[in-house]
Amino acid sequence: MKKYVKYGANIEFIATYIFNNPGCTSTEVRRALTENNGRVWTNGTEMRGQYTAYFCTGWIGGSSWPRNPCGRYWHRMKRPDGKNGHLLTTEGLSKVTV
Secondary structure, three states: OOOOOOOOHHHHHHHHHHHHOOOOOHHHHHHHHHHHOOOOOOOOHHHOOOOHHHHOOOOOOOOOOOOOOEOOOEEEEEOOOOOEEEEEOHHHHOOOOO
16 A cells, blocks of 8 residues: 655655665666555556656756756766666755664
């Protein structure tokens, strides 16, 4: 059953996850966030796009979401294996929960 998530809890979860797993991919974070919020992650089409707005800097966030977290709390980086990973910014460190 899907649980109620208070405002800002997803940002805190993502920041804490990236802090504990620097360089993790957005898929790894989105999978963990989905399961944390009481849903079952599947590789089917119903999960495509789930929580992707937290990692987009383009048109998805855009002007409708002026405080887009990607770039503000975390940013993309190229990993040695060629994949894109994420690291926290200094402002993102303030969102990490213990």
